[in-house]
Amino acid sequence: MSRGTGDGVPSPAGPAWSRWVGRFLARVAWATDVIGAEHVPADGPVVLAANHTGVVDGPLVLGVAPRPLHVLVKEEMFTGPVGWVLRAAGQIPVDRTGGRPALAAGLGVLRRGGAVGVFPEGARGRGDATSARAGAAWLALNGHARVVPVAVLGTRRAGEGVNRIPGLRRRLVVRFGEPLTVERAPGVSGKQALEDANERIRTALAELVADTVALTGVALPLDDPRRDRPTP
Numbered sequence: 573m574s575r576g577t578g579d580g581v582p583s584p585a586g587p588a589w590s591r592w593v594g595r596f597l598a599r600v601a602w603a604t605d606v607i608g609a610e611h612v613p614a615d616g617p618v619v620l621a622a623n624h625t626g627v628v629d630g631p632l633v634l635g636v637a638p639r640p641l642h643v644l645v646k647e648e649m650f651t652g653p654v655g656w657v658l659r660a661a662g663q664i665p666v667d668r669t670g671g672r673p674a675l676a677a678g679l680g681v682l683r684r685g686g687a688v689g690v691f692p693e694g695a696r697g698r699g700d701a702t703s704a705r706a707g708a709a710w711l712a713l714n715g716h717a718r719v720v721p722v723a724v725l726g727t728r729r730a731g732e733g734v735n736r737i738p739g740l741r742r743r744l745v746v747r748f749g750e751p752l753t754v755e756r757a758p759g760v761s762g763k764q765a766l767e768d769a770n771e772r773i774r775t776a777l778a779e780l781v782a783d784t785v786a787l788t789g790v791a792l793p794l795d796d797p798r799r800d801r802p803t804p
Contacts, residue, residue, distance in 0.1 A: 590661035594635020597628070602726075603741050605788065608748040609638045617682035617717035618751070621708040621773055623781050624691035625699035625793055626727030627735050630663070633689055633722060636746050642681050643689035644674050644707070664688075666707075675707060682715030689722075692774060696734040697796040699724070701778035709769035712754050721749040721777040723784040730793040745790050749780040 598604040612618065620641065622633055630643045647665035650658055658665075666674040678688040688711060692704035712719045726744035728736060738744065754772060756765035785791060 587660065587662055588640075591635060591637075591640060593661075594631045594633075596635070598632055598635040598744070598746075601740060602632075602738055602744050604632065604636060604744040604746060606636045606746050606748075607784070607787075608750075609636070611748045611750050612638050612687075612720050613718055613751060614639065615685065617685055617715050618687045619682070619708050619712050619715070619717045619719045620687060620689045620722050620748075621692050621719055621777055622689065622722035622724050623699040623701050623777060624693045624696050625724070625734075626696060626732075626738070628727050628737060629691065629696075629724050630689065632727065632744065633724065633746060634661075637687070637689070637748075639687055641687045641689050642678065644671075644678060644691070646695075671707060675710060678707075678711050679715050682711060682717045688715075688717075692770075692777065696728065698794070699728075699781065699792050701774055701781055704770055704774035704777070706766050706770040708773055709754065709766055712773070713756060713765060713769055718751040718753055719773055719776075720751045721773065721780045723747040723749070723777070723781040725781075725784060725788065725790040725792065728793050730791075730795050732793070734797050743790065745784060745788050747780065747784045747787075749776060752776055 630645055634641050634643055642662050642664055644664045644666045645658060647667050650665045664674050664677045681688050690708040692708045694705045724746055726742060727738055754769035
């Protein structure tokens, strides 16, 4: 299992085996194009902010990221054997109704110079980053971390459920954008700084996703299981 730091915070490096599992999935189970990995800072605190369409987005980004990564994952996934594997891999459970413990754990990783993966959209959907929660921005501001937007394409196609695992050797794409620096300017309230940083991250992610779709031809799913679900 992943060794912590003794204070409930995951080790910044995390277990090496989890990255190998993610790498195997990305390179063997699926055919993953990785673009822009050189944009991820080699050291220091960094937040990877990715769009979210499918259940394998987290393991995929973990496997192809050029440095160890702790991904914030919804706590509903931390049950049974899957939950054991996620905890052993050093991933961080998030209660989406109030994610303070997850943010605290992520902040601890950043303060030790590690990297944290976040899905600002909060749930799997279209992945177009038209909306974003402020967790990534909060971590970046408080952890003095650079932010790398990450476009993930192909993990869910239109008509597929959010828990569907992509078929063998499906083409997937992970593209790392150029890092952003977000800071609280003098005289700006904390609330306003958070809102500004969140919008800057969301815009950068949305632009990267749209540009990556155009570059690779791998489309986002046109349906959104969160918004397109029929009313009972």
